[in-house]
Amino acid sequence: MSKTYYDPDDLKKFGDIADFEPKLADKFFDYYGEVFKEGALTEREKSLIALAVSHAVQCPYCIDAYTQDTLSKGCSEAQMMEAVHVAAAIKGGAALVHGVQMMNKAKKLSM
Amino acid sequence: MAKSLKAQGHKLAKIEEQIKVLNGGDFESGDLPTFGQKIAEIGHAPLKPSKLEVFQINLGYMCNQTCAHCHVDAGPDRKEIMTRETMQQCVDVIAQHDFPTVDLTGGAPEMNPDFRWFVEQLTAAGAKEIIVRCNLTIILANKKYHDLPEFFKKHKIRVVSSLPYYEASKTDRQRGDGVFGKSIQALQMLNEIGYGKEGTGLILDLVYNPAGAFLPGNQASLEQDFKKSLMANFEIVFNNLLAITNLPISRFLDYLIRSENYQEYMEKLVDAYNPGAVENVMCRNTISIDWEGYMYDCDFNQMLLLKTDEKVGQHISEFDLDKINSRTIKIGQHCYGCTAGAGSSCQGVVA
Numbered sequence: 001m002s003k004t005y006y007d008p009d010d011l012k013k014f015g016d017i018a019d020f021e022p023k024l025a026d027k028f029f030d031y032y033g034e035v036f037k038e039g040a041l042t043e044r045e046k047s048l049i050a051l052a053v054s055h056a057v058q059c060p061y062c063i064d065a066y067t068q069d070t071l072s073k074g075c076s077e078a079q080m081m082e083a084v085h086v087a088a089a090i091k092g093g094a095a096l097v098h099g100v101q102m103m104n105k106a107k108k109l110s111m
Numbered sequence: 112m113a114k115s116l117k118a119q120g121h122k123l124a125k126i127e128e129q130i131k132v133l134n135g136g137d138f139e140s141g142d143l144p145t146f147g148q149k150i151a152e153i154g155h156a157p158l159k160p161s162k163l164e165v166f167q168i169n170l171g172y173m174c175n176q177t178c179a180h181c182h183v184d185a186g187p188d189r190k191e192i193m194t195r196e197t198m199q200q201c202v203d204v205i206a207q208h209d210f211p212t213v214d215l216t217g218g219a220p221e222m223n224p225d226f227r228w229f230v231e232q233l234t235a236a237g238a239k240e241i242i243v244r245c246n247l248t249i250i251l252a253n254k255k256y257h258d259l260p261e262f263f264k265k266h267k268i269r270v271v272s273s274l275p276y277y278e279a280s281k282t283d284r285q286r287g288d289g290v291f292g293k294s295i296q297a298l299q300m301l302n303e304i305g306y307g308k309e310g311t312g313l314i315l316d317l318v319y320n321p322a323g324a325f326l327p328g329n330q331a332s333l334e335q336d337f338k339k340s341l342m343a344n345f346e347i348v349f350n351n352l353l354a355i356t357n358l359p360i361s362r363f364l365d366y367l368i369r370s371e372n373y374q375e376y377m378e379k380l381v382d383a384y385n386p387g388a389v390e391n392v393m394c395r396n397t398i399s400i401d402w403e404g405y406m407y408d409c410d411f412n413q414m415l416l417l418k419t420d421e422k423v424g425q426h427i428s429e430f431d432l433d434k435i436n437s438r439t440i441k442i443g444q445h446c447y448g449c450t451a452g453a454g455s456s457c458q459g460v461v462a
Contacts, residue, residue: 012378044332072321073328074336076278 011061044073051080052087112287113177115186116362123365124184126416133359133444136374143381146446153386158440163432164396167214167457168193168201169413170226171402174218175252178273178286180320182360182414185218192222193402198229200404200427206236208432214397214457216244216410221259230266242269244318244457247297248290260301269314270306271353272298275322277340285322298347307349315348318459320355324372326383326451330354330460353459356380358411358448380447388454391461394440400427408440410457411448417441 018025036046047069054062070080116124123129137143150156171192174185205213213233220226220243233241243263250259263270272294276282279291286294298315301307307315317337321327334352341347357363359376367373394408398419404427407413418425420441423434454461 042332043329044336068325071323071325074276074319074333076276077280 006060008060008064011064014061044070044075047073048075048079048083052083055084056087056091112187113179115172115177115184115188116365117184118186118188121365123361123368126414129360129364130415130443132364132368132373137377138444143377146442146444146450149381149384149386149447149450150389150442153389155389158389158392158394158442160436160438160440161395163398163435164210165212165214165393165398165457166201166205166208166210166400167216167397167410168400169402169410170215170217170220170223170229172218173222174246175222175249176219176246176287176290178362179366180285180322180357180363182358182363182411183218184361184414189218191402192218193225193404195225195228197402197404197427198225198232201400202229202232202236204427204430205233205238210239212240212242213238214242214244216457219246219249220244221249221256227262230262230268234266240269241266242271245270245272246286247272247274247294250297250300251293260304260306263301264304264306264313267312269316270301271316271318273318273320274298274337275320277337277344281322295345295347298341298349299345302347307347314350316351316353317349318353318355320357324367324370324376326356326379327354327455330453351459353457354453354455355457355459356448356451356455358445360411360414360445377444377447380451383451384447385450385452385454385462388450388452388462391454391456392446392449393456393458393461394449397457398435404428406430406435408438411445412441412443415443415445417443 015025015029018029036043036050041049047066050062051066051070054066067080070083123132138145147156150158169183172183172185172189173187173192174181174183174189175187177186215230217223223229230241230243245259245263250256273286274282274294275285282291282294283289298307301315304313305311306313319327319330319333319337327333330352333354337352338349341349359367359373359380364373367376394412397409399407399410399413401407401413405413405425406419406427407417408419419435420438423438424431449455449461
């Protein structure tokens with residue numbers, strides 16, 4: 001048993017989740033494949049969104065996969081970093097906007 | 112400027128070392144299936160030609176650039192170039208046959224002092240389409256090359272040029288400092304005399320290959336991005352973008368090993384194996400000639416010194432079309448590079 005929670009080689013085994021429960025895994029991977037197909041958004045746009053979300057959910061497997069995928073789809077390094085900043089801005093904003101809640105509560109409690 | 116592996120006396124300058132790496136590791140242990148095993152599954156072993164359509168001639172390994180990914184290990188320090196005698200042998204073969212395409216590559220083919228003479232002879236011999244794989248910067252490298260665009264136009268040459276990205280950073284990291292700027296200037300010169308423009312019949316194609324250890328994305332999408340960006344920033348137009356996968360040979364192999372990407376890159380190629388690409392893999396319709404006149408199934412086999420099957424002849428002086436069309440193509444693990452994803456060839460995707 002590996003002594004770390006994350007092993008880069010585990011990413012390649014993602015499909016193995018079907019070993020324990022094939023039906024739901026098949027549905028998920030079918031859905032996943034459909035999501036990333038060109039639609040109203042291009043595959044490249046979807047890949048950049050995935051890269052940003054990967055950082056927001058802080059998933060090392062996803063960051064690994066979507067760094068490769070955005071590079072393959074011809075994204076520039078600046079575009080990739082801007083996508084990460086979008087994630088950071090939303091994450092930061094999500095924390096800060098709760099400051100209003102704190103202020104409301106503080107005002108209610110204070111004289 | 113960086114030196115070639117050969118000039119460095121690098122271990123990988125020895126071809127047997129490259130073959131050893133390619134056949135070792137996960138292929139040796141059986142963790143990855145060999146290319147031969149994969150094509151046997153679909154009845155393509157041994158691999159046979161379809162019909163010879165592309166007569167590709169490598170005019171020599173001399174180049175004004177030393178690109179980090181070059182599978183030829185070309186550079187200014189390489190002196191191997193084709194003589195006029197060997198060129199004449201090629202012209203004679205082309206005159207006697209009806210190949211749709213003659214494809215001139217290198218190195219920088221234009222640096223061969225007999226390049227223009229050769230093109231004139233090929234035209235006179237009735238060559239239909241002539242491709243020159245022009246690295247763009249050669250046009251600006253020396254005054255004597257400044258009129259190359261005019262020369263190309265005169266002979267209706269299809270110009271195929273490498274540009275790994277539409278921005279300077281990635282391009283220069285792969286091809287050398289300042290290469291992007293000069294490439295843009297050269298493309299503008301080609302556009303100026305009609306290359307890449309609708310209605311002129313003068314074809315200007317760009318070659319995209321990834322600047323790193325990843326596979327090329329969708330060729331059509333990349334072409335759109337390139338067209339949009341090159342037009343918006345530099346008013347440059349071109350015809351087609353050809354997406355080519357980097358094969359693990361020579362300097363790209365060295366890069367993969369040094370950057371500790373080799374194993375993962377090979378896994379990626381094997382994972383992306385597309386049986387549909389085998390049908391149109393370029394060695395099935397191509398013959399590749401080296402500077403000494405030896406024949407190979409493709410330019411990659413040329414760099415690995417895998418000459419054509421002995422039984423059908425290995426030198427241009429022994430060229431026999433029926434024999435060439437019935438030969439067995441030599442394969443290795445590097446061949447996975449041409450069957451990954453949408454496939455890859457000197458003409459871009461194949462599936």
